[in-house]
Amino acid sequence: MKHIGLDFGTANTSVSVLDGEELAVLPLERQSVSLPSTLFFDFEDGSTQIGQAAFDRYYFGDQGRFLRSFKSALGTRTIDHTIRIKHDTYQIRDIIRHYIGEVLSRAQAQLGTTIDSLVVGRPVNFIDDNPLADQQAEDTLRQIVSDLGVSNIEFQLEPIAAALNYGVTIVGEEVVLVIDIGAGTSDFSVVKFQAKGSADSVKSEVIANCGIHIGGNDFDKVIALERVMPLFGYRQRFKRRPELEAPRSYFLNASSWHQIDLLYDRKVLATLAELEPQMEQPDTFARFSQLIRSRQPHKVLTSVEQAKRKLGADDATQVEMPFVEDSVSLPLSVSQLNTHINELCIQIIATANQAIENAGLKKPDIDTVYLTGGSMGIRHLSQMVASEFEHSKIVEGDRSTAVARGLALDAKVKFG
Ligand SMILES: Nc1ncnc2c1ncn2[C@@H]1O[C@H](COP(=O)(O)OP(=O)(O)OP(=O)(O)O)[C@@H](O)[C@H]1O
Ligand SMILES: [Mg+2]
Structure with a gap:
């Protein structure tokens, strides 16, 4: 079977x-x-x-x-x-x-x-x-x-x-903290293994689980919002009412992989057209409308994601957007990335610690930290994990x- x-x-x-x-x-x-x-x-x-x-x-x-x-x-x-x-x-x-x-x-x-x-x-x-x-x-x-x-x-x-x-x-007894950082969520389990050998003979006891809805998509979102969306009018103010910012929801949707489709509604383009002349820099809004009309917000997020992944190895890169007018390229350094994602990483580490607490254990009780999920490619996060669990063996899973x-x-x- x-x-x-x-x-x-x-x-x-x-x-x-x-x-x-x-x-x-x-x-x-x-x-x-x-x-x-x-x-x-x-x-x-x-x-x-x-x-x-x-x-x-x-x-x-x-x-x-x-x-x-x-x-x-x-x-x-x-x-x-x-x-x-x-x-x-x-x-x-x-x-x-x-x-x-x-x-x-x-x-x-x-x-x-x-x-x-x-x-x-x-x-x-x-x-x-x-x-x-x-x-x-x-x-x-x-x-x-x-x-x-x-x-x-x-x-x-x-x-x-x-x-x-x-x-x-x-092969021997081991208490393992699993850390799985994906695109949508970060998930943690504390598991105690008692035996050795093949799939059949492994005895395991799950002691606790914990999860949080933060993952690689949230890193993409914060980078897109902070670095790229200002180019399209995010944080623009109204000419006549400078104390007011442009509505954020459109930019949040454009920066969230699963919400981009909400922008493809005629009402959205109509509202953006109404807002355009009222904003400090109407041309940025015009660029945003054009991006939506040409169904390109996913390309922006793809460029952001590519840059983020490159910073797994390089110290600086560009968010390349050859598809927007004048082919824009925005620099992104690893330290800028770290600043943008730091709060999210802190919450991820706190959830890992919560899993240990839920298990009724303390950090030194964790023999092994087993890592998986694509977002473990984020250097800032893997460094935080390494220093948080410095007394445990760190095993990189596939x-x-x-x-x-x-x-x-x-x-x-x-x-x-
Ligand atoms: N080298 C890298 N550096 C940083 N992030 C990376 C790297 N490689 C992949 N990622 C990110 O990892 C995420 C995908 O990981 P993975 O395939 O584990 O997620 P998933 O299993 O689909 O999501 P989930 O488990 O949350 O539903 C994406 O956000 C991607 O951008
Ligand atoms: Mg996954």
């Missing part, structure tokens, strides 16, 4: 399979085991694409609608947000169904079987401090996967899955597949 796990991520999705003793992550797009969580409706030929292909179609010129980070809509009102595409309308829940449906059919084609039983990963909190909305998020995801024909669906917390993946390498692999291991435990 094959045991399958689905890690539906805010930015990337993976499917893993445990077949006997063999654990693998399936290549979902060419050789890549990590498929971007994106979808593109092509207005020209009516097709839809997912993954990198969706991104390429959007970025390199086809007319259409691009969506990313739809996982963030789970448990929020945005899940019912309606998108009009030509003569049809879709809700974000339809987008998620379409995306996961395509992922599962690619997986099934490779496995040569239908997927009847599946362990699906979920963050500790889809929504912070709102158990009802959090449960709704899980229920919606369960319904979507069930509509796609999967009969047995179990959920597992993403950091526990990562812990299970690490667990197969453990940033993109640790959760998925653990979900397949868990499928064996759950479905036998």
Whole structure:
């Protein structure tokens, strides 16, 4: 029997399979085991694409609608947000169904079987401090996967899955703090391992979990707002009432991967046109309207994300925006990045400490800190983790597949 796990991520999705003793992550797009969580409706030929292909179609010129980070809509009102595409309308829940449906059919084609039983990963909190909305998020995801024909669906917390993946390498007793910093959320588990050996013989006890809705998308958002949006009128004041700033909501939406679509409403462009002559620098507002009209805000965030990732290795880079008029390029140094994201990083570290406190433990009780998630590529964050947990062994897991692999291991435990 094959045991399958689905890690539906805010930015990337993976499917893993445990077949006997063999654990693998399936290549979902060419050789890549990590498929971007994106979808593109092509207005020209009516097709839809997912993954990198969706991104390429959007970025390199086809007319259409691009969506990313739809996982963030789970448990929020945005899940019912309606998108009009030509003569049809879709809700974000339809987008998620379409995306996961395509992922599962690619997986099934490779496995040569239908997927009847599946362990699906979920963050500790889809929504912070709102158990009802959090449960709704899980229920919606369960319904979507069930509509796609999967009969047995179990959920597992993403950091526990990562812990299970690490667990197969453990030989002695170990108390592990898992830190998984993704695009949408940061998730933590404290797990005590008692045994050694193969997937079958690992004994683990989950002592505590903690999560916060902060991730790489929030880093992108703060960089976009602080460095890029002023170019488009953010923080502009009214000529006649200099004590008043332009409404922030448009710029917040333009800086949030999962909210960009809210800008593609005629009322938004009409309001921006009304505001334009009233602002100190009307041309910046005109540039913002043009950005929205040409469906380019995702390109801005892509440029921001690329710059952020470059600063994982370099000390300075540029946010390159060749698609805006006069091809703008804004410098971004690692120290500027650190200033922008510092508060968010402090909250992430505080949540890690909260997980330890919830476990009734103290920092010295943590033998190992196991790291995963793409946002661990942020140097400021990895330095903060290293100094916060200087007495623990730090183990770098595979940033993109640790959760998925653990979900397949868990499928064996759950479905036998
Ligand atoms: N080298 C890097 N430096 C900084 N950030 C990076 C780097 N590489 C990837 N990222 C960020 O990591 C995030 C994606 O990580 P990951 O694939 O773990 O998220 P996810 O699993 O899809 O999200 P989640 O688990 O929150 O739903 C993105 O925000 C991306 O910008
Ligand atoms: Mg993840």
